[in-house]
Amino acid sequence: MTDISAPLPHAVAGATDKVKDETPLMTKVAKATGGGPGKYIVWLIAALWTVPTMGLLISSFRPEDDIKTSGWWTWFGEPANVTLDNYSSVLSDKVGGQPFSSFFWNTVRIAVPGAIIPIAVASFAAYALSWMHFKGRDALSVFIVALMVVPLQMCLIPLLRLFSSDAFEKLPLEGIPSIWLAHAIFGMPIAIFLLKNFIGSLPSEVIEAARVDGASHMTIFLKIVMPLSVPAIASLAIFQFLWVWNDLLVAKVFGGGARNQPMTYALVDMVGNKGNEWQLLTAGAFITMIVPLIVFLSLQRFFVRGLLAGSVKG
Amino acid sequence: MGDIFSSLALVVVGIAIFVAVLGALYWLASQLPEPWRERARTAVFIGPGIILLLGLVIPALLNFRFSFLDRDEEWYGFGNYRDIFTNDNNIKVLANTLWWGILVTGVSTVIGITIARFADRMRGEPFAKALIFLPTAISMVGAGIIWNFVYSPKEYGLLNSMLRLLPGEQETKFFLQDPKLFGIQSNYVPGLNTILIMVVIIWIQAGFATVVISAALKGVPDDLVEAAKIDGATDRQAFYKVVLPYIKGTIITVATTVVIAVLKIFDIIQTMGKGGSFGTSTMANEMYEQAFPQDNEGLGAAWAVLLFVAVAPIVFVNARNQRAMREGR
Secondary structure, eight states: OOOTTSOOOHHHHHTOOOOSSSSOHHHHHHIIIIISTHHHHHHHHHHHHHHHHHHHHHHHTSOHHHHHHSOGGGGGGSTTOOOSHHHHHHHHOEETTEEHHHHHHHHHHHHHHHHHHHHHHHHHHHHHHHHOOOTTHHHHHHHHHHGGGSOTHHHHHHHHHHHTSHHHHTSSOTTHHHHHHHHHHHHHHHHHHHHHHHHTTSOHHHHHHHHHTTOOHHHIIIIIIHHHTHHHHHHHHHHHHHHHHHOOHHHHHHSOSGGGOOHHHHHHHHHHHSTTOHHHHHHHHHHHHHHHHHHHHHSHHHHHHHHHHHTTOO | OHHHHHHHHHHHHHHHHHHHHHHHHHHHHHHSOTTHHHHHHHHHHHHHHHHHHHHHHHHHHHHHHHTTBOTTSOBOTTHHHHHHHHSHHHHHHHHHHHHIIIIIHHHHHHHHHHHHHHHTTOTTHHHHHHHHHGGGGSOHHHHHHHHHHHHOSSTTOHHHHHHHTSSSOOOOOOGGGOOOBTTBOBTTBOOHHHHHHHHHHHHHHHHHHHHHHHHHHTTSOHHHHHHHHHTTOOHHHIIIIIIHHHTHHHHHHHHHHHHHHHHTOOHHHHHHSTTTTTTTOOHHHHHHHHHTTSOOHHHHHHHHHHHHHHHHHHHHHHHHHHHHHHHHO
16 A cells, blocks of 8 residues: 555656646646545545434434434434433343344454454464474364355354264254354354464564474464464454444344343344334444444544455355 | 342352363373373363254254244144245245345445545545444444434434425324335335335445455556556446456455344344334344244244255355455455
């Protein structure tokens, strides 16, 4: 990526007289980049893109009677008419016998380990595939890349059967831990692939020097490789965290009853059963969005990097 | 507050157990004599990863077998596949998914190129792009609710309210329950409801396309564009003849990534199409509906296999394209 703030080569280009029409090139460049109609298209789309979310946000602060009798845009005429009641009523609203607040905590319980476990496992594996020597290492790396082709839908039915089989009954996996495990399984190929790309490209002199000094693999991994890999791990962690936080399918299949389900499940249930109770839906939807929006706004650079790196998955 | 502590406790305990088990195994491995020590340590590093990968590979293989079983788990041969390609409802699902892949991918990519082009070096570029990119971060369930509100038939529905501004008597439209498009109802034509749900995914994916293409645009050397202009090219010609071919690889990456995401569309159909009612179902939605609520695992497994068959070549194209891009630079 080039530096955006680098000066445009106006001076060089503007001096030429080979341009066919009479417009100096300098103004042509300016037209394409600032003065032309293009920027109006951009701002129009940006505005269009923002209006639906703004409508939801404004509505979530309007009294129930207002929401149900008038459009949110009428709020601009009476901006003092705001309340937090919708948020308090949705948090105590019951879905499947559980208050919405418990679904929020379930989402936290699911998403934090759901991001940490696969990245921890994948970091060790990526280190082994990069810096430990064993038979079949390269074949295994190729195989893991190939596994990115498999859509997670291929595994839902057999994995659910496995998790509910007698052998697994004895393990404490029921409910949220089985959601963690499923996310760890589905996230494994891409996580190993991305981390191996990064860890494998660390300078070999550093690793070899530490080996010669007698450092064990665990020491090298914890003291050298992990600190150097922070940017890659941060991008991947944010991406995986948001993916799990926003997930509906995996939780719905593996979570069992409402007791173990995240907010996405509760909201879909509310859409089906209370589809016109917009005082609940607007506030509830905004509560699910708040954490991703904070992550997005504060860590946008890592988020973009994770997105760019993640666009190889099946 | 109890919830916070129990959540944190669960998280901390889970991770502590993981670290403790791995540490103990590594310590045990270190007690072994050579050459076993080094092998055992390698196994501790790679073992957990392999176990999780087996949790992917074995179920995926078993899924092929399930796809040949019927509802009662009797051998059904290619029956499920035959049902998918002959049953009217299922043909609708296949056609819908195809339209999803074409329309959403095409429109999202074109919007991404347009914004990236016109926003480049514009005043306020980061802010405008952030606004367009924002929907990428939120869940599809959240996005579905945002747009259910826009499409609502009630007086607070934005789209209906805008239509009422048009001259003449406007009847209230139940957009998400309208399976027709311009009066046509066909298995091969997506309904108005499907088109309007596609708009939501375009709303999400266009931001992704913009950010990726914009990053690539900033990598196009200035002198390349300047040279074209010195040769008499207009801005438009320089963009289409020089800049676009230069970032072709990135555009393929964007398009393939969007296709893959779109083929697996599920949450949004659950939130906006009531789980695929009114002719809105897609392959991934149907896979879930058949396998779990309908308890027909064989048919669900067959949908999953078809999804795999649809996604695999696109992942392959994407991977080859990415390699070409790496080697080309």
